[in-house]
Structures are given as structure tokens and as C-alpha cells.
Amino acid sequence: MSALNGVHTDQPAQDGEVIEASTTEFLAQAQQLDGAPPFGSFVQVATDDGLTILGVVAHVQTSGIDPGARAIMRGHDDVRDDLIYQENPDLPLVLRTTYRALVVGFTEGGSIYQFLPPRPARLHYSVTQCSAAAVKTFTDTGLDYLGALLAGSEVPTDELLAANIRVTASMRGEPQAFLQHAGKELAQLLHTDYGRLTAILKRCVLAQGTYA
């Protein structure tokens, strides 16, 4: 199951592969072009030693595989959108979609921890989207991870928080209760910045009310 900015679909989760990893985040390449998990959703990387690292998708990018090769406009006459891909079947092999996930916690020996893991994710290991059950279990233990999202650098932090809360609320199947819980957690984190708190909460409620 995956969710598109809070909208449930029954499409199977897309797998990716870790291509850069550090203690605080990892970069994954999606198996399919444009096949990244939704912004704000939970993903996980399992390692061989029983450690499973959880992250939240914080940035998605599609560009040329070769860093020196920039995509250029290819549409002409009536050839637009998907027709461009049909006309240039080699494009999916020279373009790629990557996504950056902020590490928000890990599981080890059946226990869940909402702080940074002892080791980063392993390069070339699979990245999968977390199931609804895994998201519920992780968020049931607390919402301390929201602090990690708030501390993320070079990501649209407020948008990321709102997106994660929307996606999580929707996946847990009890949107209103979770929104209230998350709202309280956010209020503690942002008690000195009422304006910012309100702006984030508005994005959660608006999206939830409209789409869920």
C-alpha cells in the first residue's frame, strides 16, 4: 500500500536501493523512474544483523544519471508527455529518480527506538515502504521522531512535518485521534513559535479534511 500526499492507493510499494548513507540520512535510487515513495512517508532498510533503520522521505529528485548530462526539452509538434518517452525508449535508462530519507529511528531485537541508530544503512541494500502496521507500531511508541524531522537540514522542514503527519494519520486509520496527538507533540516542539506551529497544523488539517 502506498499513499499519495495522504490519499490511499492499492499500488504495491516501490523498492529502492541505498546509494549513499550516513548516520542521519540515506539516499536511495528508485527501481522505477518516477517510482519514489511519497514525500513524508516512512521507508525502511533492513541489514543482515537484525537492525532495521527507519527514515522519512524528505526530498525526491528525478534527473540524468550522468551528473554532467542535463535533461532538455524534447517535445515537438504533437509529441508531448508520455509520447516523448515512447519516442525515446532509452530515456528511462539514462534518467533516474532518487529520494533522500531522514533517519528517524530503528528497530533491533523487537524493540523500537526513536533516535539515531548505531550504524548507518548499508550501501546497495533495499529500501522498502513501511507497511501500515509498521507505521502504527513505530508511531505508537511515541512521536519523538518529529523532533528529528524538525531538525532536518536542507529540507522543507515544515512541509515535511505536515506531509508526514497527513500520511501517518491516513495510514493509521484513525486520522482525527492521530492529528490531535501529533498536534500536541508539535505544540511542545514549537511552543516558542506560534505562527509556524499554526502554519504546519493548517496544512495537516486542510489536506486531511479535503482528501482523506
Added chain:
Amino acid sequence: MPLDLLNVSTQVRQMGELLAVRRGDQSRRLELLNAMLAAYTDRWQDLADLAEQVKERVAVPTGPLDERLPAPDALKTYTALATDGAEIDPDRHGGSGDFFLINVGRVRIPYGQPHREVELRSVSSLGFTEEDLFIVDPRDPRRQVPMRDRHLDALRTVEEVKALADLAESESATGAGPAVALVDGTLLFSVLEERPRDFLRTRFYSDYVAQLERMRAARVPVAAYASRSRGVDLVNLFRAVCGGTPLACDVCAGAHACALRGLTDAHILGRDLRQWQRTGVFRVRSNVHDPFFGVHRAYFFLLHTGEEIARVEVPEWVARDFTMLSNVHSVLVDQIGKGFGYPAVLARADDRAVISLSDRTVLDTLVRQELARRGVLARPSAKLHRKQVRTV
């Protein structure tokens, strides 16, 4: 900064002036040639007869000089095949053993066939055995020529066309629609020989022609594409016509230099060519290549791509087959459109072939590690060491 930019910039300015004058001079000389071209436009058979008697490499016309063919209808489905290569020469100074590396990018793109897979691959091979590193005269094993520089270029060219023949054979086996195989540059690659009737040409050209034969058997037309051609085969023929003696020449009328000097076939044939049109087909008569190439003797036509005039070489069996030649023309038009001026499939092959500086560093490290593991000391020459560790 070792470059004396102040000095160079003055020279660049002087060069600019000279180039501008030369460009003006070129158009004036083309005007001079008009009469000669007009005289021979329909007398192409006379030219062809003359061409057979000339020693130099020349173009032999196979039809009127002003023949212009528009692009055939686009093929709805076709498969484009291409290979391109790059090499790392044995490094005399590196000290990490004698080896060379050839990297061939091989690409197959089926257009209009969504069920088929695109193939973009690099095939890298290291040459390190005695047989790899020396070309031995089969008649006299004492004669050995190291595989480097121009000879390694020739080997790379053979490897490119071998990979292309592999692609063509597998494509032919699928029974899919028409396919066209492309390489960058020329079919008429050069092999430097140290003395007449040397073994080097036999070695490279025989291997090369064997690959062309595989493509002929697979019924996949092959073409070599040269962007902004500087070919002068037809110019050479006209030089033979006028004798190349400006003082006695009707065209140059006693001028100090030949009117054909510095001109290319594209200047002469390409002037009134419109976008996507091609010229007629010319055979290249080359005393060096013809004895080896046989039925694969090279023909060429010029193609106007909108931005420039490209030269396309095909073997005789493609030049004489209307459908194959038409497919090559049609596919090139589509490919150049898709690739914004250069065939898209060749660009992909080039992407896969190119060896970056970081690739070179990784290879060097791998070799050093392996040698170190086996207790072989890999020391750069004193000269390279001096370049790597600069002292004051």
C-alpha cells in the same frame, strides 16, 4: 600559470583576422569553381573513368554530381544499433605494469516496439598478455610491433565493429523489423605501416572486414557517421582533373594557389543541399583499403542535418541495395532529430564508451592493489613522480 595568456591573446586576434580573410577567400574560390563543376555535373562518367586512373584516394561518382535525394518516409518501427569505443594506452611512466584497456559502449534501441528492451552497456577488456601487447608478424615472429598509439586505435576500431556485428546478429535472430547499425567516424580507418606489404594492415583490415561480412550475412546495413565532414575525396578528384598546377589551370587562371586549396567535399557538394537531403553516392577508391575490403568497399554520401553537412559511409552491399540505403537515410534523419544534431543512438554509445578521469584513477588503484598484494613494486618513472609530487 604556465600559459603566457598575454602573448597567446595577441596571437588569437591575429588568427581571427586570418580566418575571416580565409572565409571570404573560400567563397571567392568557390565562385571560380562553378564553371568547372557545371561542366562536369552531367559528365560524371568521364570523371568516374578518370578516377580509376588516379593514384591518390579519390571519390568515384556513381551518378550526376547535382543529384539530391529527399529523406524517405520515416520508419514507424526500427531498431538502432551503435557502438563506440575509448581506450587507455599502456602507460610507459606509470610503472603499474604494461596493459591497455579498451572500453566499448554498445547500444540497442528498439523504436516503436514497446515490448522490447533497450540495451545500454559498456564492455571493458584489459590487454596484458604478450599476445595482447605485441603484434607479431606471422611470417617472422622476431618482428614485433607494440600495441599502442595508432595501432591501439586500430584495434579499438576493430573491437567496436565486432561488438556492432554481435548486436546485428542477435538483432537479426529476433526477426524484428528493420535495423540499422551505426559507428562514429569512418569505415576507412588508417593503419600506419612501417614498410610496404607489412603485416599490420593485413591483421587489422582482415579482422575488420570479417565483422562487416557478419553484418552483411545478418542483413543489417552498417554506416559510419562523420559529423561536420572534412572529407576531401571529391576535391582530390577535381585536383586530378585540373592537374593541380594553378599557373596552367583555366579555373585558377594563373593565381598563386589552387582554387581547391582548403576546400572540402562539403563545400563543393553541400552548397545547395537542403535539410535532410542527401547527395548521390560516391565510391571511395583507395589503394590502401580496396585490396582488403572487396565487396565491402566504402561508398559515401553527404547529408544535410540542418546545422551542418555530415558524411555517411556505407559498404558496397549497402550502397547497392535500395532498401538498405533508404533505411540508413531515413533512420539517420530520425536519429539526428532525436539527438539534436547528432544521432541519438551514437550519443548513447559514446556516453557508455567514454573513460573518465575517475575511472582511470579507479583502474590504476585496482592494478596497484593487485600488484602490491603479490609483492610487485609499482613505481612510477622519475619523470611521472616529479609531475605528481611537485617541489620548489
